[in-house]
Amino acid sequence: MQRKTLHSAVASWSVIVVALAVCGADWLQFRGTNGASVALGPAPPASWEEDENVAWRVNLPGRSVASPIVVQGKVITTSSSGVDQDHLHVLAFDVETGEQAWHRQFWATGRTLTHPFSAVAAPTPASDGERIFAFYSSNDLICLDLDGNLLWYRGLAFDFPKAGNDIGMSSSPIVADGTVVVQIESQGESFATGIEAATGETRWRVDRARSPNWASPMVMPGRPGGKTTVILQSGSGVVGHDMVSGKELWNFELPCQTTPSLAVHQDRILVPTSEGLTALDLPAAATAPSLAWNSSQLNPYPASPVVAKDRVYAVNSSGVLSCADLNDGKRLWQVRIGGRHWSTPVVAGNRIFCVNADGQAKVVELGESGTIIGTSDFGEAIKGSPAVADGALYVRSDNYLWKIADN
Amino acid sequence: MTRLTLPTNLSLLAAALLCPALAARPAHADPPADLQSALETLRAVQPKGQGHRGAMQAWKTISQADADQLPMILAGMQGANRLADNWFRAAVETIAQRHQQAGGKLPVAALEKFLADTTQAPRARRLAYELIAGVDQTAETRLITPLINDPSLELRRDAIALGLKSAEAELKDGDPDSVAGQFQRLFAASRDLDQVKAVAEKLRDLDQPVDLPKHMGFVLRWHLAGPFNNADGVGFDQAYPPEDGVDLEATYQGKVGDVRWQEYTTADDFGIVDLNEAFNRPKADKGSGYQLTTEHKGAVAYGYTVFDSPEAQPAEFRIGCINANKVWLNGRLLTANEVYHSGMEVDQYVATGRLKKGRNEILVKVAQNEQEESWAQRWQFQLRVCDHLGTALLSQGRTARRPSATDLR
Numbered sequence: 001m002q003r004k005t006l007h008s009a010v011a012s013w014s015v016i017v018v019a020l021a022v023c024g025a026d027w028l029q030f031r032g033t034n035g036a037s038v039a040l041g042p043a044p045p046a047s048w049e050e051d052e053n054v055a056w057r058v059n060l061p062g063r064s065v066a067s068p069i070v071v072q073g074k075v076i077t078t079s080s081s082g083v084d085q086d087h088l089h090v091l092a093f094d095v096e097t098g099e100q101a102w103h104r105q106f107w108a109t110g111r112t113l114t115h116p117f118s119a120v121a122a123p124t125p126a127s128d129g130e131r132i133f134a135f136y137s138s139n140d141l142i143c144l145d146l147d148g149n150l151l152w153y154r155g156l157a158f159d160f161p162k163a164g165n166d167i168g169m170s171s172s173p174i175v176a177d178g179t180v181v182v183q184i185e186s187q188g189e190s191f192a193t194g195i196e197a198a199t200g201e202t203r204w205r206v207d208r209a210r211s212p213n214w215a216s217p218m219v220m221p222g223r224p225g226g227k228t229t230v231i232l233q234s235g236s237g238v239v240g241h242d243m244v245s246g247k248e249l250w251n252f253e254l255p256c257q258t259t260p261s262l263a264v265h266q267d268r269i270l271v272p273t274s275e276g277l278t279a280l281d282l283p284a285a286a287t288a289p290s291l292a293w294n295s296s297q298l299n300p301y302p303a304s305p306v307v308a309k310d311r312v313y314a315v316n317s318s319g320v321l322s323c324a325d326l327n328d329g330k331r332l333w334q335v336r337i338g339g340r341h342w343s344t345p346v347v348a349g350n351r352i353f354c355v356n357a358d359g360q361a362k363v364v365e366l367g368e369s370g371t372i373i374g375t376s377d378f379g380e381a382i383k384g385s386p387a388v389a390d391g392a393l394y395v396r397s398d399n400y401l402w403k404i405a406d407n
Numbered sequence: 408m409t410r411l412t413l414p415t416n417l418s419l420l421a422a423a424l425l426c427p428a429l430a431a432r433p434a435h436a437d438p439p440a441d442l443q444s445a446l447e448t449l450r451a452v453q454p455k456g457q458g459h460r461g462a463m464q465a466w467k468t469i470s471q472a473d474a475d476q477l478p479m480i481l482a483g484m485q486g487a488n489r490l491a492d493n494w495f496r497a498a499v500e501t502i503a504q505r506h507q508q509a510g511g512k513l514p515v516a517a518l519e520k521f522l523a524d525t526t527q528a529p530r531a532r533r534l535a536y537e538l539i540a541g542v543d544q545t546a547e548t549r550l551i552t553p554l555i556n557d558p559s560l561e562l563r564r565d566a567i568a569l570g571l572k573s574a575e576a577e578l579k580d581g582d583p584d585s586v587a588g589q590f591q592r593l594f595a596a597s598r599d600l601d602q603v604k605a606v607a608e609k610l611r612d613l614d615q616p617v618d619l620p621k622h623m624g625f626v627l628r629w630h631l632a633g634p635f636n637n638a639d640g641v642g643f644d645q646a647y648p649p650e651d652g653v654d655l656e657a658t659y660q661g662k663v664g665d666v667r668w669q670e671y672t673t674a675d676d677f678g679i680v681d682l683n684e685a686f687n688r689p690k691a692d693k694g695s696g697y698q699l700t701t702e703h704k705g706a707v708a709y710g711y712t713v714f715d716s717p718e719a720q721p722a723e724f725r726i727g728c729i730n731a732n733k734v735w736l737n738g739r740l741l742t743a744n745e746v747y748h749s750g751m752e753v754d755q756y757v758a759t760g761r762l763k764k765g766r767n768e769i770l771v772k773v774a775q776n777e778q779e780e781s782w783a784q785r786w787q788f789q790l791r792v793c794d795h796l797g798t799a800l801l802s803q804g805r806t807a808r809r810p811s812a813t814d815l816r
Contacts, residue, residue: 083564083599104500106493107530113752142493148504150466150497152459155490159454166750187746199463201456212749 027070027387027394030124030172031344035218036263037306039388043349046363046374048404055392055403056098061089063398064121065170065342065383070394071127072146074101075387075403077396078134080120085112088120090134090144095389098403102148110138110157114168117383119398122170123216124384126180128197133180137169141182143200152200162188165212172216174230177243179203181230185213192217192232194246204246211235216261220269223284224249231269233262238271238280240289250288254278260300260344265307268292268326272300277314279329295329298322302340303385308347311366315341315354323370335370337362342383346393353393355382361395378402442476445469446483449498452491462494469498474506475514477538478521484531492530503538515539522550529559536562555596560796567593567602574609587613594622598797600753623753624791624799625678626712626769628806630668631685633708635661637774642707643731643745649709649770650735663702668711675789677753679727682708682773682786697784703775706786710771714792715803716762722800724769727755728788731774736760737767747776748783754797762792762800 031037045053062081069076073096079089086108092101112120114137123135131151134142139157144150157164165186173182175197183192190208195201215233220240223229228243237253256262257272264270269280269289277298280289298305300314307313310326319338324331339356346353347366351373355361359378364370380397387394392405448465452458469480477499484495503513518535521527540546547569554566574589590613594606607617620627635647648659659666671685688703690696697703716722724734724741729751733743742758775786792800 082561083601102504104497106496107489109489109493113750113755115750140493144497149470149501150494152456152463153452153490153493153497154456155454155493158490162744165746166752166755187749188744195456199456200459 025070025389026072026127026129027068027389028129029069029126029174030067030216030261031263031304031306031385032346032387035174036265036308037304037344037346037385038308039346039348041348041389042391043351044353044388044391044393044404045406046351046365047376049376053404053407055405055407057400057402058093058098058100060091060396060399060401062087062121063119064396065119066121066172066396067124067343067385068387068394068396068401069125069127069132070095070387070389071129071132074146075394075401076125076127076132076134077401078121078125078136080108080112080136085114085120086138088134088136088138088140088142090125090132090142090148092146092148093401095392095403098401104142104144104148104150106140106142106153108136108138108140109155110136110140110161111164111166112138113166118168118170120168122168123172126173126175128175128178131197133173133175133197135173135182137164139163139169139182139184141173141180141195141200143180143197154195154200156182156184156193160184160189160191162186163191164188167212170214170216174217174219176219176221176230177228179243181217181243183208183213183215183217183232185209185211185234187212192230192241192246194230194241194243203244204241206241206246206248208232209234209236211258213258215256215258218262218264218269219243220264220282223282224287226284231262231264233271234258238262238269238289240282252280252289257301259302260304263305263307263312265326268307270305270307270312272305272314277305277312277324277329279312279326293329295324295331297331298324298329302342303344306345306347306352308352308366313345313347313352315345319356321345321352321354321364321370323366333369335364335372337364337372344385346386346388348388348391348393353386353388355386355395357381357383359397442469442472442479446480449494450483450487450491452488452494454490462491466494466498469495470501472498472502474502474511475517477502477514478517478535481518481521481531481535482527484528487528492528495531496534499534499538503541507542513538513542515543519550525558529557529562533559533561555593558796560598563596564599564602567597567599567606571602571605571609578609583613587615591615619676620678621801621805622799623677623797624793624801626714626790626792626802627674627678628670628672629680629710629712630655631671631680631682631708631710632659632666632668633661633682633686634663634702634706635659635666635708636705637662637707638705638777640731640745640774640776642705643733643772643774645707647707647709649711650772652738653711653768653770655711662706671710677727678789678791679787680710680789682775682788683784688786694781696781699779699784703786704779705775705777707772707774708786710773710788710790712769713802714762714767714769716764716767716800717803719764720762720800721794722760722762723793723795723797724758724760724790725754725756725793725797726758726771726788726790727751727753728773729785730776730788732756732788733772734758734790735768735770737763738770745774747774748778748785751785751787751789753789754791 062079125134141154193205194203240249255274260272276296279292282289298314299316363374445465445468557563
């Protein structure tokens with residue numbers, strides 16, 4: 001049995017490795033293909049200006065606080081427009097030229113009220129490398145192929161009209177093992193559901209606490225028994241479910257934050273809580289996570305934590321970037337980068353790219369200390385997290401999508 | 408070229424030659440059988456993934472259609488639900504994009520004919536317009552200007568925006584009295600809140616009478632009863648006596664003593680009933696907030712009004728409420744929303760019902776929770792009665808509103 005489990009685990013990791021190889025340096029979902037906000041390949045430039053290191057910039061319709069993703073040579077981004085923000089857009093641009101490959105529009109089937117700070121296009125789309133899963137605050141889930149052909153359309157608030165809140169929803173979908181998982185939690189109605197990627201049909205649905213929550217689900221591959229676990233975070237803790245069947249596998253009570261999302265790195269789960277940052281361990285052979293450490297010195301908010309190699313990075317609500325040892329949570333250094341960070345930073349090479357809500361970007365060189373090596377200004381409010389692929393940084397505001405790359 | 412393109416067109420031509428009556432009908436009237444079947448499959452898409460597998464195949468069929476068939480496909484949106492609308496839209500955009508990328512031209516004349524047909528689905532007509540506007544920069548001025556009363560609220564919105572621009576330009580040079588008539592027409596036609604506000608402001612600048620609550624259909628005159636207990640949220644599901652029938656002379660056991668119905672008329676332009684004000688909640692010593700008080704926190708209030716409808720008719724009851732709420736029409740629960748302090752907007756919750764001719768009773772329940780944060784102290788609601796387009800439905804004998812501060816400027 002143990003042998004079978006090990007084989008399954010190896011097989012699952014192999015699938016992940018192959019997927020990463022096939023997708024190259026694609027950035028397939030919120031906080032990247034690995035979900036830890038770490039990019040493969042070279043680092044983008046440390047600074048840029050209008051005529052330096054800006055490969056292209058394109059105009060966009062509507063509004064968005066979502067991150068772009070990069071799939072098979074296309075940058076995909078979502079917008080919402082119209083007086084009620086009920087027009088939902090999915091746009092694809094060529095990574096090399098910035099030319100629009102296609103643009104699809106839909107009408108929201110769910111609630112479209114949001115706080116003016118947010119937008120209906122708040123969740124970041126996800127991709128399995130073949131399909132795009134665009135999700136919105138209205139709980140519309142749209143599946144397109146890479147050429148913009150509609151494969152299926154689910155109106156999850158059409159199915160469950162009480163799900164949603166008028167501040168706006170922002171939990172991003174995640175896809176693995178042929179299953180798309182979305183987490184919809186509000187006072188009206190709350191659930192998480194796994195939907196078959198190929199057909200749009202529901203594989204499972206679990207009720208969740210009726211309380212507002214903006215955190216995104218996260219995948220942990222290879223456990224238990226080589227299967228993939230999707231971890232759902234809410235105010236009362238984190239719960240592991242089998243990705244394909246939805247079966248609850250474990251439940252760990254924690255006073256979790258409901259805005260920043262947990263990150264996963266190998267056996268470790270990093271959970272933002274009201275007490276700081278909590279690390280849980282979940283080795284492949286374990287049936288439930290155990291507490292590794294808790295740090296009150298790390299307070300990722302509202303951006304999510306980032307994990308790269310043996311370091312964890314967190315930007316707090318005062319605009320201070322902290323670096324800690326992943327093994328024990330001990331803080332190693334801090335640097336003030338300033339501003340409010342809704343956008344989760346991205347690590348590429350030995351740099352971390354941080355963009356605050358005013359559109360000011362700081363690039364920090366990572367080492368024994370954190371050194372700001374570049375400061376740039378997008379000149380637009382930015383709340384979505386950057387995407388990084390093949391040494392290029394992709395950032396969007398309401399009005400623009402930029403590609404930042406060495407000239 | 409698939410069966411749906413050249414052969415289909417030939418079959419249509421043949422059918423038209425054989426049947427003069429058919430030839431006289433619009434090009435979008437008769438899709439061929441296989442396209443018709445695919446359109447029906449799309450229209451049959453239901454919530455929770457029902458009909459997906461068939462729709463996926465049908466979508467592929469439809470998306471391979473020729474651009475000349477776009478009006479037929481758009482016509483297929485008639486009667487479709489909101490999910491199916493999106494399958495249709497994606498097919499239409501895919502066809503148009505493929506055709507244009509291949510150097511083809513869209514059937515603009517047929518699309519214009521479709522746009523002009525107000526019996527077609529409003530969203531389909533809007534989509535037809537977007538296709539036209541994508542290839543014809545004159546489309547807006549040619550086609551939109553006359554549409555200020557269009558059943559498509561999006562087309563209407565664009566027409567009102569154009570009308571506003573034109574009226575404002577005339578106002579700079581012309582006679583304000585003559586332009587006022589234009590603004591009045593635009594006001595009467597406007598349905599989107601931002602446009603209603605913008606036109607109202609212009610009219611007020613011109614010293615023209617504006618009755619915003621009447622235009623929107625907000626109920627201003629209420630009888631209020633409360634507070635009843637909602638500690639720990641128990642009051643939302645607890646049916647207090649008003650839910651069993653309203654007796655305006657009754658005395659109820661409330662949260663902190665006897666409760667009687669009291670008349671209340673709001674002077675707010677958008678019909679907001681401030682229950683803190685109505686129930687005399689004391690203000691805080693500092694700032695503009697209220698004190699935390701037992702009787703006003705963890706409390707339920709009821710609002711009751713009588714609506715005299717000139718005829719039996721369907722109606723929408725649109726409530727904006729920062730607190731948990733329920734709405735009944737003639738004793739039938741229309742909507743229940745157990746959501747606290749998650750924003751408040753005009754038309755936040757839309758419930759449908761049917762007014763009977765004559766006297767109708769509307770009862771609203773508004774439950775405040777016990778959160779202590781400064782942003783969780785509002786206890787308010789607003790309700791309007793209108794048709795599906797947002798056109799006000801007014802109770803017969805509705806009396807003139809009390810003037811608001813803005814009217815008295």
